[in-house]
Amino acid sequence: MNVSSVSQLITVLILFFLVLAATYYVTKWIARYQKQTNFTANMEIMETCRLSSSKYMQIVRVSKKYLVIAVCKDTVTVLTELSEDEYDPPDFKANDPVDFSKEFEKVLERFKSKK
Numbered sequence: 001m002n003v004s005s006v007s008q009l010i011t012v013l014i015l016f017f018l019v020l021a022a023t024y025y026v027t028k029w030i031a032r033y034q035k036q037t038n039f040t041a042n043m044e045i046m047e048t049c050r051l052s053s054s055k056y057m058q059i060v061r062v063s064k065k066y067l068v069i070a071v072c073k074d075t076v077t078v079l080t081e082l083s084e085d086e087y088d089p090p091d092f093k094a095n096d097p098v099d100f101s102k103e104f105e106k107v108l109e110r111f112k113s114k115k
Contacts, residue, residue, distance in 0.1 A: 057069070
């Protein structure tokens with residue numbers, strides 16, 4: 001191995017790590033920028049139900065109103081408006097860890113009962 005091939009290898013490795021670091025920091029910067037520009041205090045998608053590959057039904061909170069909308073490939077249609085009393089948000093227990101072994105046992109029991 002001669003000196004020029006070793007120097008070329010080192011140069012390529014340095015350039016690779018510089019491009020990798022630049023990609024990492026630019027991605028972080030873009031994510032931070034998009035998070036700031038997409039922040040809305042008065043609008044929030046509460047729930048989404050997929051009806052087909054390109055059609056969804058969503059419950060959206062706009063200020064203090066809840067709207068049920070249909071989202072298609074090219075259109076968005078308001079179906080109805082819900083009052084705060086009519087909308088019952090789902091109870092998610094994000095703080096409670098899921099015990100995988102218990103859930104797996106439930107699935108196995110259902111599978112065994114089908115036989």
